[in-house]
Amino acid sequence: MFKQRAKTPVESRNYAAFYILFSGILFLGTVWSVWDEVRTRRPWKEYQTTFHELSAEKLDSLRLLSMQEIDSSQVVELQARLKNAEEGVASEEYVKAVSEKDHLSSGLDLATREWRFARSRSDAAYYQLQKAKLEGRDVAPFRREVDEHEAAIAKHLSEMTELEKKIAGLDEVVNKYKDALAKAQIELQSLFAEAEAYGSKAEKMRNAPIGVRQVMLNDFELTPFQEIKARIDRCQTCHSGWNDELMSEAPQPFTSHPVPELLAKHNPETFGCTPCHRGQGPALTAGFAHGEDDHYWETPILRGNDVYATCNSCHTNESVLKHAKPFVAAKQIVFESGCYGCHEIKGFSDLPKIGPPLNTLTAKVHPDWIFRWVRNPKDYNAHTRMPNFMFSDDQAEAITAYLVSVAKQSSFSFERPRGSFVGGSAAQGKQLFETIGCQACHVVGNATRVRDARATSFDIAPELTRVGSKVSPDWIFDWVRNPRHYNAETRMPSLRLTDVEARHIVAYLTTLKDDRRFPLANLDLNNAEKIARGDRLIREFGCAGCHSIKGMENEGKVSVELSDFGRKKVEQMDFGDTHELSEDDTLDYRENADGTVAVKHTWRGWVFGKFKNPRLYQTERIVQKMPLFTFNEEEIRLIRLLLISMTKDVPLPSYQRAYDKRMQDVEAGRRLTMTYNCVQCHQLEERGGYTVSLYEEAALGPPPLPESQGAKVQEPWLYSFLSNPTTIRPWVNVRMPTFHLTDIEIGKIQRYFLGMSKQDFVLRDYAATPVDQKYVAPGRKLYEVYQCAKCHPTGNNTEGVTAESLAPDLAKAYTRLKPEWIIDWLRDPSKLQQGTRMPTFFTEGQEAPDPTILGGSNEEQIKALSTYVWILGRRSGTVASK
């Protein structure tokens, strides 16, 4: 065809077919490009329309529900009234009254006009009168004329008054009907008002305009070149229901935000979404906006609990965030596992080493035990926090040799002569062990309630199931009498045991034997070469990160700094010889039947694999040193969450909460309470209190420490209590131990409690609190009528009352409690301490239970009771003695 065409002269060739074909293609292309631009690339239009429909539907169903809720009898009644009123308006009386009123009104108009005219005429006549007077003419005719007009005015006026009176009478009749109608209409309308409101909202939703919704943060963060960088989030364009309560169960992208409490402080309208969720804010299609389909987007959306990672961008210094439980849990794991011993981690500096010093080991354990422990600590205690370095026998022997050589230089000796432990009863020791609080931290055998309550894979204190085969009775005696003697920095507190009690405990603990037998290891401990090798190994593997060891005081952290680990590229990660797990696999890490392991070759997969087996990526040429922590998978995911957060992307200060003095005080206190593990027993900021699981009745365990604790107790009392605990609840067997806190540490706890209560440290003489005498007598009466002493016995008068019903002796209140707190407490105890057994006696807006005292006023009675409680102990005796 083209050949033939070539023969045709150019001038006479026909181009019509080409023209039609190409213009057709051009046309279709244009249509496609418009369609692509307007629809395909703007899926949000579809989303928004769907959202508006969905929202309207929900509002409609709410409207129906609201209609159903309307009291049917009321509708019937109102309709009857409406009908009645409508009939009233059509009644003869009403119609007659209206027409009569119309008639009278025109009469009134007429009378009013006449009255005005008369007044004008009177004015004119009066002028003439005055003029005649001045000109000295006869005034009599003018006076007469004025009088005539005045008489006319009076006549019209009385006519008007008469008419007005009549009209007013008719008005009453007319209004009676009109008002009844209006009232019935309004009442009927208001009955349906809610439903109507839903209806109009639904209508509004159906007609709502669609458009891109964006939040612009002009000065959010800095670029790597320290220039201010803006952030634009358009997430709300598709996620239209984020703040709509009705959408809590709607499908994505319409679902409302699951944690509205967080939005109260991070308002998406001013803070955007990506600072927490990550993703590509300006993008308007799901795959690109979430950043998962954009290979070059470095920070794709965080899914599941991982979203809590970004809390750490601003809250690096904080370990407790009320509405970010996974964040808190992750920090606690890192804190308790001592990761910061080997790695530099932002937010975890200046923390104490988590392991014990290793300078006097032979006073405590046999070298063979050290050897077995170094080789694999999990073998002796599967729940120890000490990770397994997987040392060979030779390596373990060398390390043991070094540690024994260090111990030889120590001058440690027991406080009492050897053998002082003799004479205890194992049975009594067991009973003591189980009541005074040892079980709060230490597991023996199957008594794992506290461990289960903690729900971590590791214990916070050594399990003692085999302790009788580990340490000598002399050491146990020395240790439980005064733990600080063997280890001046230990966190093990003193339970203030007497010698007799300590002997019982020794007798019990020495019965806890390892039922396995180990052959003697025949260690060569005096070999200088081995000692030198041990020295090198200890330095290389960073043992000094967790333990203080003589000669290793200046060792640094042996492993990598993690502050920017979250930004590490997958290309920078070495997966060793591992098989690659498919992207679509549900797991990040899979152990195959043939013993090989496959991991996803992603950042997340690498981290997961590393924690499952820290030597996973080791090859013939690349040696790895990280020891094996036996974290469970949930814990691994939490630690990974925190690693995700390890980036240097931090918003500018104006977007952050100020880390002010009070917050610093609170955080310092939190760290101290984690170091001494106060949270093991006391619930603090919704964390911990695990020990309570040991008790049938929570009231028999350690008390929780609510946020109001600082407002509750007097500073001098807290100081003396923490330095030397005294008994407040004699019926509780568990003892508050003595932690031998320094003054600085006690100060931190004081400021922590005060900070939580938003109070400042004030020097104050509590004894000088003025007492209003007028409240004393009614206070005493109330104390008796409300039977306070039933649960708060004074002195030792506790006959008959079951232990869990008892409450502290109020005679001691004046040395312990703050007077303002007593008032707040009486007003509503459960507001200050959730779940307290103390009832409230006073309800706002209601009379006090005994209306005869102080006029039944709640506030007056509260003042009187608090006054009486305040002076109770300062007067000579107990209530009974008065």
Add this chain to the structure above:
Amino acid sequence: MKKAVLAVMVVFLSLPVVAGDVTGKVSFEGKPAAPARLRMDADKFCAMAHKAPVLSEELVVNKNGTLKNVLIYVKDGIGGKKFDTPKTPVVFDQKGCIYKPHVLGVMAGQELQVKNSDNTLHNVHALPKVNQGFNQGQPVPGTMKKNFPKPEAPFKVKCEVHSWMGAYIGVFSHPFYSVTGDDGSFVIKDLPAGEYTVEAWHEKYGTQTMKVKVDATGKATVNFSYKAG
């Protein structure tokens, strides 16, 4: 628009309602453990209030082999229907340091009169999970008014002064519930025709469910049975 709404309402209201009663019994098989005796020594007033020993009401098996204090209620099948809250209050009494009744049902929003008939300090510590709990002292005889605005499965109420005192309250969005008494029988009145799931709840033995159909003739029977152990 308004007219239409009213018309719909009128039609809705004038529909004939067919309703019936659901009756039944809760039997108990096996040998029940002897109920524990409540020691009231802690408070002389309570100890003096009773001449005969007071037994725990945790498990009460009637003479005819039926179980007392079982809360029976319609669990499913009501749909979104609304029912008027009764204007009459429910009385929850503390007498002789015992709660009366031991198990009770109320409708959401219905007034609960918590009464102290004793001349001693009681406190009512209600431990609901959905509704707002309270812990209120009643040092002198008197009555206080409470209500639970949201439906909720039976929850415990206890007294922190007298450890033996305990009771359970279930809150419902409808009036179809009943508690078995001394003959182990119950009646749920005026249940509109339809198919329902009825649940029985006992504080010690937990819940059981049954399906029941109330037809136009308006009578239905459901029997539950709990086993010892």
